[in-house]
Structures are given as C-alpha cells and as structure tokens.
Amino acid sequence: xxxxxxxxxxxxxxxxxxxxxxxxxxxxxxxxxxxxxxxxxxxxxxxxxxxxxxxxxxxxxxxxxxxxxxxxxxxxxxxxxxxxxxxxxxxxxxxxxxxxxxxxxxxxxxxxxxxxxxxxxxxxxxxxxxxxxxxxxxxxxxxxxxxxxxxxxxxxxxxxxxxxxxxxxxxxxxxxxxxxxxxxxxxxxxxxxxxxxxxxxxxxxxxxxxxxxxxxxxxxxxxxxxxxxxxxxxxxxxxxxxxxxxxxxxxxxxxxxxxxxxxxxxxxxxxxxxxxxxxxxxxxxxxxxxxxxxxxxxxxxxxxxxxxxxxxxxxxxxxxxxxxxxxxxxxxxxxxxxxxxxxxxxxxxxxxxxxxxxxxxxxxxxxxxxxxxxxxxxxxxxxxxxxxxxxxxxxxxxxx
Numbered sequence: 001x002x003x004x005x006x007x008x009x010x011x012x013x014x015x016x017x018x019x020x021x022x023x024x025x026x027x028x029x030x031x032x033x034x035x036x037x038x039x040x041x042x043x044x045x046x047x048x049x050x051x052x053x054x055x056x057x058x059x060x061x062x063x064x065x066x067x068x069x070x071x072x073x074x075x076x077x078x079x080x081x082x083x084x085x086x087x088x089x090x091x092x093x094x095x096x097x098x099x100x101x102x103x104x105x106x107x108x109x110x111x112x113x114x115x116x117x118x119x120x121x122x123x124x125x126x127x128x129x130x131x132x133x134x135x136x137x138x139x140x141x142x143x144x145x146x147x148x149x150x151x152x153x154x155x156x157x158x159x160x161x162x163x164x165x166x167x168x169x170x171x172x173x174x175x176x177x178x179x180x181x182x183x184x185x186x187x188x189x190x191x192x193x194x195x196x197x198x199x200x201x202x203x204x205x206x207x208x209x210x211x212x213x214x215x216x217x218x219x220x221x222x223x224x225x226x227x228x229x230x231x232x233x234x235x236x237x238x239x240x241x242x243x244x245x246x247x248x249x250x251x252x253x254x255x256x257x258x259x260x261x262x263x264x265x266x267x268x269x270x271x272x273x274x275x276x277x278x279x280x281x282x283x284x285x286x287x288x289x290x291x292x293x294x295x296x297x298x299x300x301x302x303x304x305x306x307x308x309x310x311x312x313x314x315x316x317x318x319x320x321x322x323x324x325x326x327x328x329x330x331x332x333x334x335x336x337x338x339x340x341x342x343x344x345x346x347x348x349x350x351x352x353x354x355x356x357x358x359x360x361x362x363x364x365x366x367x368x369x370x371x372x373x374x375x376x377x378x379x380x381x382x383x384x385x386x387x388x389x390x391x392x393x394x395x396x397x398x399x400x
Contacts, residue, residue: 008037008045011311013176013287019384020253020282021328026050026316034300038311042078046309047299048288052320052340054300055312060345064291064310067092074290074309076389079180084187086223086230089347099231100350102217106155106209112353115151119361122150127369136376136397143366144247144396145240148358152239156232157208158197165193170237174390176287187233194229194236239351242284243358245385245392249282250363252382252393253330255375263332265367274332275359280339281330283315286391289343314340370400 012023029036029050038048049055058064068075068083068090083090088099105111130142149167153160169186172178178186198214205211210232217223254261264274289312293304304310317340319327324336342349349355367373375382376397383394 008039010039010041011048011287013041013386015384015386017380019382019386020249020256022283022313022315022319026313027319030316030320033302035302035304040074040076040311044072044074044309046074046311047302047304048311048313049299050313050316051300052317052323055314055317055340056344058291058299058310058312059289059340059343059347061297063293063295063297063306065092065294066090066096066291066347068290070292072307072309073292074311076176076287076290077178077180077183082184082187084191084226084230084233086227086232087234088231089234093346096346099223099227102213102223103209103231103235103350106212107351107353109353112357115354116357116361118154119151119357120365122147123361123365124369126150127366131369135399137399139251139396139398140244140248140393141395143362144251145244147247147362148240148243151243151354151358152236155209155239156236157201157206157210158236162193166190166233166236167240170241173237174241174388176387176389190233190236191226191229194232195225198225198228235351238349239354241390241392243355243362245284245390246279246282246355246359247362247366248393248396249284249391250278250359251366251373251396251398252375252379253278253282254363254367255373256379257330260330260332261367264364268364270332271360271364272356273335273337275356275363276339277330277332277334277336278359278363279341280318280324280336282391283318283339283341284391285314285341285389286385287311287389288313314343370398373398373400 012025015021015023034051034054035047035049037045039045049058066089086099088096126143126147130137133142149163150160153163169189172182172186198210201211201214205215213223213228218225218228291310291312293306293308295306297304321327342352376399382396385392385394
C-alpha cells in the first residue's frame, strides 16, 4: 500500500452496535488492499494483513515467526511478557514442534471421539443443575464456563475444586487492560500451582495427561517440570476460555437467528457443519494473531522487511466475501470448514478436535433441554467482553 503521509490508524477493537460482528474497519480495508500500516494502542506501527488468502499465506510462511522474545514483536501490551517455559505457541520450530508433538496423541480425532459419551454426560448433568437454578440464571457461570473447565480438568488430572486458580488468572491473562506486572504475576501463579501438581503426579501418577508427561517425559529427561507446567498453563487457559466464550456467543447468535436455530435442531447430521459456521461467523480471537518477519518476503505485492511486525486479524479473513458468500450472514447450511478460526499452518490450534466436539454436543443439547430458552436482558445490556483478547460474554442471564 503506498505511503500517503498520513498517520496510520489504530488497530480497531470497537464493535459498536454490532457486537457479534468484527470492527467495521476490516470490511473497508479489505477493499483497499491486502496489507496496510497499523498502530497498536500502545504506539508501535506494524503491518496489518486484511484478506483471507494473504492471511493464510502469512500464517504458513516460514519467515513469519511466532517467537515473542524477538525484538520488535507486535505484543498486545507495552513491554515484554515473560514467556513461560513450554509455552510453545510463542515459539518457532524446532522447539515448537518438539513440545507440541508430546501432546498430539491426546487430541487426535479418534481419542476425542472416544470422549463423546463423557462429554454428553457432563452436558446433561450441568443442564439438569441449571434447571434447578432460580431464574434468570447466568448461562456462563452455570454452563458455558464449567463445561469446558470440567473437561480440561479431567483430561489433565487437575482437581476441579482447584479450578479457581486458572479461571481467575486466565481472566487476567486475556484482559487487554491488565498491566504487564499483573499478566506476569498471573502466569507465575498458574505455573506455581501446576509445578506442585506435577510433584504430586510424580508420587501418585494416574490416568491423565499430566501423569503421562511426568512418567514418559519428565522422568526420562525429555521435559523439565517447568516446561510441562508451561504447556499445562497454555492448554488449561485456552481449553476453557475458548469453548466457554463460543458457547455464550453462539447462544446469543442462534437466539437472534431463530431460522438458523431451527436448522441446527431439525437436521442433527448437519451439526458439525453448523458448528464450523458459528466458528467462522463469531471468530473469538479479538485482536489478531501476531508474527514478526525473519527475512524479507512479499504479501500482495508489498515487501515486508525482516524485523517488521505483522498483525493478522483472522476475523477479517473469516468475513472475506472473496471466500464466503454473504459473509456477514449466519448460514448454518453453508460449508465453512475452510475458516481460519483455529488459525492455519504449523501453529493451528492443537485442541480443535476437542473444541469442535464440545460445541457439537453442548449447543444442540442446551436448546433441546430448554426449547424456550431466551436471554433475560435487552441485547444492548449483554455484557460482551470488549477488552479481552478472547472475545465473548462475561455474564448472560437467561430464562425459560
């Protein structure tokens, strides 16, 4: 994009009166070009990639680094967050691939499919408990948050009674108003808890992922306890924040589109495709994926120089009309499997089979259990998480 001499705009986060849609600037910028200069709220100027094909290209490019320790990396806050050992999404290969492969088997599709009966039982149990709550009841507190939290706790062997440790500190980590000191303290709190849990797993291993890491990786010297705790921090935070917020947002989106809700319930075989459309339409990564260029490379005819930062708004890619017809409409009958809600390339979300399975079970079961479910406050009073890197709803009063 040619230099106009004007100061670059700030990365948009305000969704205005359309909180289920990305900031409106993205639609305009897609028509202007594939890449433009953008300023982050704390001042630095980086490149913003706007279109689906170019975003996929960058996410797959070997010169686009995820290493947050590199000077000039486009961090969401001023200063540098301490990178926890084992936090592999902020690393490049070979370190990234080495750590990720230690977890791959757990999230393989066949292993997730074997979890479906347990996911269904947890869903039914939580909805039975919700039915006993005084109305209106908060869907987030009583269902959307505890469901993925229970799942991830069972998977890792974390006592559910200790969930407050990572739920409380997760909120600090994804809150864009948190200070650097608060973020580093929250990371350390989860790390310290998990290091203690790993010691307990070493004394009494069980049938869970942390025990497996202790027995197969830490005892053999392939992994340090600190690395295992970092991997656990990453997956515990991501494993409940993402699904919880998708359940809340999806509930609102479906209630605002009753024809689409009817489609979800009337055609059970279409549920997987419907969930992918919800993932495309809502795209909860709120302030973009981030990369830094290791070498010069070209995007849409523009040369990105080594050391340049890149902000990659996958919500813009998922609303690109060059790829999705009428992208601003929720259409559960469309094929949206090629959406980028889980990212793309080597850093594509490891836990996506589990996230899909959770949503495929939670959403139809919720609306079948409560066919007259409705939000108990006006739409403009819904508490959307506008200052969070993971977009969602903090509280959703519902009745039935």
